Amino acid sequence: xxxxxxxxxxxxxxxxxxxxxxxxxxxxxxxxxxxxxxxxxxxxxxxxxxxxxxxxxxxxxxxxxxxxxxxxxxxxxxxxxxxxxxxxxxxxxxxxxxxxxxxxxxxxxxxxxxxxxxxxxxxxxxxxxxxxxxxxxxxxxxxxxxxxxxxxxxxxxxxxxxxxxxxxxxxxxxxxxxxxxxxxxxxxxxxxxxxxxxxxxxxxxxxxxxxxxxxxxxxxxxxxxxxxxxxxxxxxxxxxxxxxxxxxxxxxxxxxxxxxxxxxxxxxxxxxxxxxxxxxxxxxxxxxxxxxxxxxxxxxxxxxxxxxxxxxxxxxxxxxxxxxxxxxxxxxxxxxxxxxxxxxxxxxxxxxxxxxxxxxxxxxxxxxxxxxxxxxxxxxxxxxxxxxxxxxxxxxxxxxxxxxxxxxxxxxxxxxxxxxxxxxxxxxxxx
Amino acid sequence: xxxxxxxxxxxxxxxxxxxxxxxxxxxxxxxxxxxxxxxxxxxxxxxxxxxxxxxxxxxxxxxxxxxxxxxxxxxxxxxxxxxxxxxxxxxxxxxxxxxxxxxxxxxxxxxxxxxxxxxxxxxxxxxxxxxxxxxxxxxxxxxxxxxxxxxxxxxxxxxxxxxxxxxxxxxxxxxxxxxxxxxxxxxxxxxxxxxxxxxxxxxxxxxxxxxxxxxxxxxxxxxxxxxxxxxxxxxxxxxxxxxxxxxxxxxxxxxxxxxxxxxxxxxxxxxxxxxxxxxxxxxxxxxxxxxxxxxxxxxxxxxxxxxxxxxxxxxxxxxxxxxxxxxxxxxxxxxxxxxxxxxxxxxxxxxxxxxxxxxxxxxxxxxxxxxxxxxxxxxxxxxxxxxxxxxxxxxxxxxxxxxxxxxxxxxxxxxxxxxxxxxxxxxxxxx
Numbered sequence: 001x002x003x004x005x006x007x008x009x010x011x012x013x014x015x016x017x018x019x020x021x022x023x024x025x026x027x028x029x030x031x032x033x034x035x036x037x038x039x040x041x042x043x044x045x046x047x048x049x050x051x052x053x054x055x056x057x058x059x060x061x062x063x064x065x066x067x068x069x070x071x072x073x074x075x076x077x078x079x080x081x082x083x084x085x086x087x088x089x090x091x092x093x094x095x096x097x098x099x100x101x102x103x104x105x106x107x108x109x110x111x112x113x114x115x116x117x118x119x120x121x122x123x124x125x126x127x128x129x130x131x132x133x134x135x136x137x138x139x140x141x142x143x144x145x146x147x148x149x150x151x152x153x154x155x156x157x158x159x160x161x162x163x164x165x166x167x168x169x170x171x172x173x174x175x176x177x178x179x180x181x182x183x184x185x186x187x188x189x190x191x192x193x194x195x196x197x198x199x200x201x202x203x204x205x206x207x208x209x210x211x212x213x214x215x216x217x218x219x220x221x222x223x224x225x226x227x228x229x230x231x232x233x234x235x236x237x238x239x240x241x242x243x244x245x246x247x248x249x250x251x252x253x254x255x256x257x258x259x260x261x262x263x264x265x266x267x268x269x270x271x272x273x274x275x276x277x278x279x280x281x282x283x284x285x286x287x288x289x290x291x292x293x294x295x296x297x298x299x300x301x302x303x304x305x306x307x308x309x310x311x312x313x314x315x316x317x318x319x320x321x322x323x324x325x326x327x328x329x330x331x332x333x334x335x336x337x338x339x340x341x342x343x344x345x346x347x348x349x350x351x352x353x354x355x356x357x358x359x360x361x362x363x364x365x366x367x368x369x370x371x372x373x374x375x376x377x378x379x380x381x382x383x384x385x386x387x388x389x390x391x392x393x394x395x396x397x398x399x400x401x402x403x404x405x406x407x408x409x410x411x412x413x414x415x416x417x418x419x420x421x422x423x424x425x426x427x428x429x430x431x
Numbered sequence: 432x433x434x435x436x437x438x439x440x441x442x443x444x445x446x447x448x449x450x451x452x453x454x455x456x457x458x459x460x461x462x463x464x465x466x467x468x469x470x471x472x473x474x475x476x477x478x479x480x481x482x483x484x485x486x487x488x489x490x491x492x493x494x495x496x497x498x499x500x501x502x503x504x505x506x507x508x509x510x511x512x513x514x515x516x517x518x519x520x521x522x523x524x525x526x527x528x529x530x531x532x533x534x535x536x537x538x539x540x541x542x543x544x545x546x547x548x549x550x551x552x553x554x555x556x557x558x559x560x561x562x563x564x565x566x567x568x569x570x571x572x573x574x575x576x577x578x579x580x581x582x583x584x585x586x587x588x589x590x591x592x593x594x595x596x597x598x599x600x601x602x603x604x605x606x607x608x609x610x611x612x613x614x615x616x617x618x619x620x621x622x623x624x625x626x627x628x629x630x631x632x633x634x635x636x637x638x639x640x641x642x643x644x645x646x647x648x649x650x651x652x653x654x655x656x657x658x659x660x661x662x663x664x665x666x667x668x669x670x671x672x673x674x675x676x677x678x679x680x681x682x683x684x685x686x687x688x689x690x691x692x693x694x695x696x697x698x699x700x701x702x703x704x705x706x707x708x709x710x711x712x713x714x715x716x717x718x719x720x721x722x723x724x725x726x727x728x729x730x731x732x733x734x735x736x737x738x739x740x741x742x743x744x745x746x747x748x749x750x751x752x753x754x755x756x757x758x759x760x761x762x763x764x765x766x767x768x769x770x771x772x773x774x775x776x777x778x779x780x781x782x783x784x785x786x787x788x789x790x791x792x793x794x795x796x797x798x799x800x801x802x803x804x805x806x807x808x809x810x811x812x813x814x815x816x817x818x819x820x821x822x823x824x825x826x827x828x829x830x831x832x833x834x835x836x837x838x839x840x841x842x843x844x845x846x847x848x849x850x851x852x853x854x855x856x857x858x859x860x861x862x
Contacts, residue, residue, distance in 0.1 A: 080617065085784075125727065129646070185511070186511065186644035186645075187645065187658075187659065187661070190661065193782075206784075211784055214618065215560070215618040228557060230618070230621065284553055353640030371625070
């Protein structure tokens with residue numbers, strides 16, 4: 001959908017508009033005596049009381065369920081905004097401190113996502129409308145070490161191997177913890193981030209923030225469409241969509257070495273810089289050959305519709321493969337029939353003002369040739385050794401898109417399973 | 432409204448969804464041969480052909496009219512995102528070059544806001560859904576000088592006087608030109624910015640970018656509500672809303688010294704840093720006294736509803752004024768019956784990741800005490816000498832909020848009148 005074209009949900013939903021917010025805040029005990037005068041009973045039974053949808057649910061429901069078998073923010077259809085923040089544990093924080101931190105964060109995240117007031121939050125109006133807020137937590141290897149439970153970390157939880165062409169900046173690298181905060185309203189996302197940073201301040205400090213956005217298309221039938229990256233291509237066409245596909249391609253599952261991993265997943269965040277001036281020098285046919293898909297539809301060059309299966313063996317009238325062997329899709333797709341190479345891609349575009357991210361000295365430089373634009377490539381899978389690593393190895397060596405992209409950041413996290421009400425993230429690991 | 436609660440506009444609007452985008456791009460001649468197969472005729476008569484609303488129009492209409500008596504993006508109800516970019520003219524660019532630049536920019540802006548393809552734009556899909564995109568252009572004094580028409584600049588077009596407490600950074604200061612790009616979709620805004628920076632590259636280079644966001648509330652009746660700043664208060668309650676109010680408080684009008692100014696306005700952009708840690712140490716009653724309004728409703732402390740008129744003379748049971756004389760609203764309101772002190776406030780929140788806007792050296796510093804949060808205070812008025820300057824003088828000297836805020840940037844621009852189809856911004860100044 002475009003942000004201006006959401007179907008109107010049930011009447012009197014949670015919103016920042018007059019009556020619905022007022023009734024909502026009344027239930028939270030936040031309406032001042034003066035404000036309560038003039039209230040009407042309209043809609044007083046709706047608002048966030050609205051039983052939460054499921055994680056994969058209705059894009060029009062402002063509340064995405066926080067608790068569940070899996071954490072929200074993974075199956076959830078993409079929201080318009082994403083602030084992902086990695087944290088470093090403070091010196092001396094041990095298992096007890098980590099558990100306290102996770103208890104504080106999980107409780108506050110649960111409240112924020114429901115449109116309720118987080119602990120010690122004096123500005124609850126800023127997130128009264130959750131606008132599909134999700135907060136997803138991941139653990140780096142450092143957390144397991146600091147907690148003295150390194151033996152309970154997944155084997156794969158270590159820095160990714162080097163790939164050809166990587167120009168990694170440690171500034172976007174592995175950290176002890178990560179929070180992926182996504183939502184359709186930037187004020188809500190900003191406020192949630194502030195509440196969590198402050199709430200965890202005694203235990204962890206933010207080390208990097210990657211801030212991204214997406215268009216959020218919706219089809220005529222209300223189903224989510226595929227967002228575009230800043231090269232103009234649809235991104236995420238081959239993602240899993242059914243529960244069975246998520247079970248195979250995302251959740252660790254019962255083959256886990258530790259039962260506390262079963263409903264978790266592996267989160268990889270790669271910062272990928274786009275060379276926009278060079279891209280802008282490439283014409284549309286060149287771009288389509290490099291990608292292996294059409295720009296408008298996102299169809300494979302052997303098809304007409306986005307979800308048509310690519311035919312990598314098709315030969316054109318010129319005797320050449322229709323889909324170039326070094327196109328992005330030819331290399332990114334499953335090879336050797338190994339279905340474990342599938343994964344969920346849930347990346348976000350970034351586009352930072354050069355003037356704000358640069359030293360003052362750059363203000364008068366020629367900024368036209370510069371841009372700080374790209375993709376916060378984010379993927380989820382059961383085990384990166386079977387998915388991201390082999391796929392990225394192929395891409396790093398042969399992808400035609402490499403002419404225009406550079407990987408500048410790399411981080412891996414274990415995402416613990418979802419929670420039941422009252423539980424905290426990763427609780428089973430500390431049992 | 433919340434972004435998830437827009438009423439659905441007319442059927443088959445411009446969007447990034449399948450059929451409507453496809454038919455839209457077909458008319459632009461952008462559908463590739465393969466993609467065209469499988470097209471249906473559904474909705475082929477709608478899309479952006481959708482006659483544009485007026486500038487003050489329906490929040491659900493994805494197209495805000497570009498041409499008109501006044502530029503769009505001023506009366507337009509606020510959109511969720513704003514990238515405002517100030518430019519410096521390249522050395523040697525004179526009246527001819529400036530006219531070329533304005534012709535290029537106006538043409539591209541007109542196309543982008545209609546969801547059409549800008550010149551030399553190879554990624555038109557990224558802004559196919561305008562999502563209420565508006566692009567508003569302002570001129571600094573430097574443009575008038577470079578064009579050799581300094582005598583046609585408004586008298587007031589010069590740096591603002593110093594105010595008590597200012598800690599101005601030239602990085603956010605006066606420049607030759609400014610583009611305020613607002614819209615509900617960040618991909619569209621990002622792409623429009625890129626197209627305009629590139630299109631004007633031979634004539635001007637970006638010097639600063641201020642990137643902001645707002646919640647976009649809408650009442651049950653579909654009228655826009657008042658967004659909140661990151662202190663949690665509604666911001667903009669006393670704004671003009673009727674044409675008559677805009678005529679008095681925003682447009683320069685027939686008293687202009689130059690007929691080319693009549694339908695223009697003065698744009699002031701002040702960057703205002705919020706001290707969040709200190710704010711978070713203040714309780715809600717303290718905040719309400721400092722503001723003079725309630726947090727939940729935004730009502731004056733002498734009233735119950737947001738739009739109640741404040742009673743600055745009211746005395747409470749304790750013998751003290753109900754609205755403190757040094758509260759923000761007591762000082763910001765019209766004094767001495769001088770109605771010229773009214774203006775349109777159209778500011779945006781900013782909240783930059785500290786890690787991204789800081790040197791690497793800060794990564795391990797204690798970031799908790801830091802934040803880079805505040806308000807891109809933006810206002811429009813006929814003449815700042817009658818509006819912003821006297822009001823800000825009072826505020827800078829006495830506003831209780833000064834304990835938590837610091838002005839760090841200041842820039843003033845003349846916003847030329849709106850355009851007719853085919854005209855460029857400020858054309859009458861070059862006649």
